[in-house]
Amino acid sequence: MHSEPLNDRNVSEHSAYYYVDIEEYPTTGWDKFKQVVKRTFRGELFVGLWVVMREMIKFDIHTVKYPLEKLPIGPRYRAVHKLLRLWESGYERCIGCGLCEKICISDCIRMDTKIDENSRKEVTEYSINLGRCIFCGYCAEVCPELAIVHGQRYENGSEQRAHFVIKDDMLTPLDFLTSGQQAEYPGFGAITPNESVTKTPLAY
Amino acid sequence: MNEITITIDGKQVRTQEGEYILNAARANGIFIPAICYLTRCSPTLACRICLVEADGKQVYACNAKAKMGMDINTKTPVIEEEKRAIMEVYDVNHPLECGVCDQSGECELQNYTLEIGVDKQHYSIADTHKPAQDWGLIHYDPALCIMCERCITVCKDMIGDAALSTVARGSEPLDAAFKESMPKDAYAMWNKLNKSLIAPNAGDTLDCTNCGECTAVCPVGALVSSDYQYSSNAWEHQQIPATCAHCSAGCQISYDIKHTDIANPEAKIYRVKNEWNYVSLCGAGRYGYDFQNSNVTKNPVAFDAAIKAFKKADTIAFTSTITNEEAMILQRLKEKLGLKLINNEARVFKNFLDSYSAVSGQSLYSGNLKEVHESDFVVSIGTALKTDNPNARFAMNNALSMNKGAGLYFHPINDPVIEDMSKNLTQFNHAPMMEEAALYLMLDLFGDKTAMPSITVDYLKSFHSLKTVTVEESVDEKVTETVIKKVLNEETGVEEEVSEEVTKTVKKKVSKEIEVDENRLLDLLNAPTGFAETLTKYLAKKEKFSLMVGPDLYTHPNSANCARLVALIEKYTAFNVTMIPNLANTLGVALICDLDEKAGEYTIGYNTAGDFTLSALGNGDLDMPALNQQEGTLTSIDKRVNPTNVALPFGGYTLNDVASALGVSAALSVDYTVQLPVSAGFKAVEFDTLPNHYTNAGEEVRGYVLDTLKVFCGKDENVQAFDEKDAMTTSVVYLANPVLQFTPFTARAHQLNEEGGLYASSEFMSSNGLNLGDNVRVKTPKGEIVVSVINDSKINGDITYLPTFDSKINSQALFGDYRFSNVTIEKV
Structure with missing residues (x-):
């Protein structure tokens, strides 16, 4: 992806930037009150609750159950x-x-x-x-x-x-x-395994 | 010597005629690789890597002398090839343990391997097993040794112990094919390397004075300090430039510091390093570094008690192990509070200097150790040279071995270390109190009798007498004989008998009575027989004369007379005179403080006993910083004011804090550096501007040299006669320290920690039935103590000595001012 369109910060129909169509914010107290009432009683909360309920009943969960479950990390990851x-x-x-x-x-x-x-x-x-x-x-x-x-x-x-x-x-x-649980580090700095490596690898 | 111009790699360089090419190049910033060469020592020609082409001829830069107009080329294809081969050979079988080696990157083998770019190896030989050896303070790993022999060279030419030499390596001979295929010099170097290893002369252990200079000069990690081994990497250290605090030599050192361990971030000194090309350290300097007063915090109660004590006191007693600035503070306190300053050892030195000035007209002596290094006739009077000032001993040894010099050593105690310096050295083990005789002998042997005061000349004459002795001489006698020869007559072809007169020289022994001049001074000084002839031999082709005098003269009952004699020697002989101050800053204290003779009633002791003690030894009423925890200046034997810096932190109060509370205030102790008395020869220089380094040319750029001032002196050059009957011929004891010790500070260092006792030679111990560790009662006219006997293998004869470094032994109380005392020693 070219970054040129992003570098052009003059917002126009040709650029990658555009204004999001956002409703005007209410300014008067009455308008604000109307907005609160509308949002409270529209029932949007139940939309979300329904999704959770539906997925719970389906028993088809993709979420990783951290800390019981951990994703494998890349060999080059540099942790402790x-x-x-x-x-x-x-x-x-x-x-x-x-x-x-x-x-x-x-x-x-x-x-x-x-x-x-x-x-x-x-x-x-x-x-x-x-x-x-x-x-x-x-x-x-x-x-x-x-x-x-x-x-x-x-x-x-x-x-x-x-x-x-x-x-x-x-x-x-x-x-x-x-018990053979010591893992060789395969990440950056490790050597490429070859025939000359017997048991313990060396950097030279 | 003349200044000449030579050309090195197209660059015009000015140097002295007869200077080695290598030194000329180094002084002018031109790089010539060299591994085995040591400045101030003789060229070894072991490494052969300093090969250069001088006027089209290949020479070794370390031993070829520069001549006028010489054209030197350091890089020719042949030389490059030789150097490359030499470095490849050095890398053959060198263990690849750079990761753990103590040299940790400060390695000349590593540097030159990279500099020359060794990336392939063409040579090989089967390796042999060479186990590492432990020599006490020093550790030797022969596997790492590249046989540059720098350790042997420095030990012989500089230190004078000659404790190391080469032994057989025990390896296979080189492959004969290499002789053909290899560059010539590289093969010769390898051939030599392959045959030898370093070993102590005394077998498995070193028999030396433990200076550790061999570890300093080692280019690789073969010789290292046992204590330092594997404790740190060199690159982790911060180097604190300092001046050694133990003796008056004032050697430049650097304290290598680093955090103590992973849990303790506080600085710790790991080792001491020196610029070994220009300054050699003794063992006390190298191993006696951790004498700090540690874990001290500000204790306001003790501080208030100190202020009260100062207000009550009328005397301050102190030692000379302090900086010039502290001495200045003490002097200011004296002026402000009217206190007395007591420092006996500095006072006698000051008196000696004053008496000297009264005749010589100069405030300070003329010589320094550099001049001793350069001279070819060195005399030492009244000092146990190897322990009073090891660097003076190195200078004398260096002069004797490098300048084909000769020397005389006047001291009651026979010293095998001095004896081994050179064949051209005579020891006079005279009786104590006969130091004046030695000084008179100097005047007698070397003085310009036409210029000297006539009374002195007459007095000297009184020692001479004519004695008739019968000597056997071989005389050449000419004998004329008539011989009959058969000669062929060429005309006739007939042999004819011709008689001929022949003159022959025949050696004939004749006994003859001759009158010889007998010098009673020589007898008084126990001169070896035939000394007169030895001296004539010594004096051949000698140009530069140095005399070193020491504390035995300052403490002498007739010290004023000794000082006048020293001044006369300086005036009427070719000798330049160097005086050895006792302790690190004795000269500074003597010049800065007005010292009193008698103490008052209430004494404040600074690093010495008193009614209230300030101490850096950790045993006082108020803790003070030791000299490695202070910044300031120290005045050395070379009359140089050397700066020293803070290596370790100190959490308590300093002398400046105490003085400030008493109304002698300054923000920092070093504010006094600029105020040091100009009238005594000091310069008004700020501490922060004082340099502390050596240049590549070996020039000492450290602090500044004291001005020698003109002092009014009358025409009075009279010296007193001495009394032969004063000679102490009975059993005597001396006040001196063993090798590696100077003060309680050296004994605090963990590598030098030891207990003192009565030091005696093996000879003395066996003749008196004493064994090591026996307790003896040492009784002098002043008192008695019971101490254990310690064997000192580095002295001979019947004189024992008591140390001053062990504060548990109050040895000074047993002596008067003089360093010798009559004694009875009995086993208890």
């Missing part, structure tokens, strides 16, 4: 983050490189790292301030280990405006992993 584990060993994928922290444009990721007893970098704390997160997906895109990904949980209702997700909330629980 998840931290994944390696399929093979069950270790955390996150190596603590800090790239997500660096790239985050709303500066809402923070992590604490230390050296663990195996001389590896251990991520002791990881948090995303969802009050500030704009769900841009940069963190998932930059992650070299495909460790932080976006999940499908979009309900962010909370008592606090700035609630956090911390590491325990995001990390795949071990029983989830063993």
Whole structure:
């Protein structure tokens, strides 16, 4: 669709804009009173009630029964983050490189790292301030280990405006992993599956 | 040295004759890649990447000296090919752990790989397993090491510990085919790299003074601080330019700060960094950074009590670990409230300076550490150099190793670290109180006797005597012999016998009696035998002379005489003199405050004991900010007023708040920077205009240098004789700190936290039957304490020392003014 007709804001018969035919508003008190009486006793309310009644009796309802029922969302949808584990060993994928922290444009990721007893970098704390997160997906895109990904949980209702997700909330629980419930993120930043991918995919 | 003009890549560049091409290029903003070269140290030629073409010949920019009119080309196809091959070789088997590596992007390997554009790898070799090693404060991962040997170079040429060297790598030899196919320099570099690894000389652990400079110079993440390891990424830090608060060297540092953790947004110092090309840090500077007074809030009750105490007090006692501005506030308080200011250590330094000025006519000494770095004959008198001012020690070592220098070290305690600096260094472990003898010896050996006051010349003469000694000498003797030779007569073809006279030289041993000049001063100073000849050897081709004098002279009972002698040395010898102030700002305090000798009845202690104490150590009646929580200036040994900034927040009251409540008011402490006394050499400069950096040419652009003022001095150059009988020959104890410690502030840092005791050499411990941790009663004429014995492997001999950094040990009470005291030590 071309946008040119919309850019022309001079209302005329040639443009896409036109005046809606609206009745004049009543101005005097008597006219206003007449309008109220007319609207009250015309029975328009019952038209609507009848439609509801008719559909109820037909038992053919298309409404999604949220929150009992949820629509599937697109694979590229960027909802609340998840931290994944390696399929093979069950270790955390996150190596603590800090790239997500660096790239985050709303500066809402923070992590604490230390050296663990195996001389590896251990991520002791990881948090995303969802009050500030704009769900841009940069963190998932930059992650070299495909460790932080976006999940499908979009309900962010909370008592606090700035609630956090911390590491325990995001990390795949071990029983989830063993029962095969950890989902790879198929959205932006993920790799195209091919033969070279064995079990745990890597970005390179 | 002459200034010359050379051309680098078509750009005319002015530089000094004999300067390395690399340094000339760097000073003029021309980029030549170099990995193994360290400014102020000797070229290693390990990386070979600084290859350039000078007048059509390939040379290494780091060790080729600039000549007049030289035409240098840094980019030719051959050189580009070499550089590319060198970088490819460095990337062979380098672990791809950049994501977790502590260098986190500050990596020279990464930078040059990208700069040169390595996108393919042509070389390979089987990798070997090289496990990481823990060396205490330092962590070494040989897998990451690229063998640039900068750590070895800095440890030897700058620090003087020489604690690191290369060992066999234990890998397969290179594929012979590479020798043909590879560029020449890249192959040579690889061949060397493939044979070696870094290892401590002492085996599994480092035996050194723990300066950590090796971790600072490491271009990759191979050598890192164990404490910092994996705790943060470099890019997250905010760098706070500052001046180290521990000793008088006033090194430029940056405090790297970041939030404490995810739950605590308050700033925390993660590490200290330095501009390692231009300034080297000691371990106290590098690891002693978290001495802040934390979790302090404004406590109005304590503040009111402080104001009351000030109104009641007649004395303020303080230490020199304060800024110039705080010193200025104290001086103003003194003027306003008529208080006495007590700071013994700064007072004796001030007296020493005054006595010096009375002869030299200058308010300040002439030298600085930069001049020591540049000299080739360095003398140190009256200071335990490695612990009083580590940077002065680095300067001396650097001068000895880089300028083919020689040195003399006068101190009662034998120091193996000093001994290992150079073969051309002699230690004089004289008896305490013989410092004047050392100064007289300087005048005797180097003084211009024609210009010196005749009384002094005569006094010096009195130490000399002629002694007849029998020496065996080998003498060349000419012996003439008649030899019969057979010579072919060419005309006749017959052999004829011809007699010929031949002169031969024969070596013959002759015993001879000669008269030698004996110098009693040398005996008094326990000079090694044959020192006179050693000195002649030392002095060959020496041009620049530096003398460093230290706190033993300031605290000396005859310190005024010592100071006059120092002034005479400066006047009548070629030496420039540098005085080592005891603490971070001793010089500043000495110049700013009028210090009193005797305390009154009610004392306010600032960072020291008093009836009411203000303290940044967290143990006082009112909390004060530590030097990493304050902005202000510190006066260094280089007579430089260096700015330092706030690295960590402080929630309490400052000295300025207290002073303001007492009527000496200013909005900020740094408002006093501009008011520092011009009459003492300070400049009226606003704090915010003070710079704090080094240029690419290595020029120090920090704060400003104090003006040396002309002081009225009479013609009186008389110095007093010293009494040989004063020499303390019985058991003595010294007041000094171990390596890594200066004040209670260093001991507060979590990496340097330790308890003090009586420090003794292994020799002393075994000869007295002492074991580590034994409690001993240390008894001096002034008092006694019971402390545990600690072994210091970095001293030799019978003299023990007590530290000042541990506030639990009141060691100063055991001493008079002088740093040495007679002592009896018994096991309890």
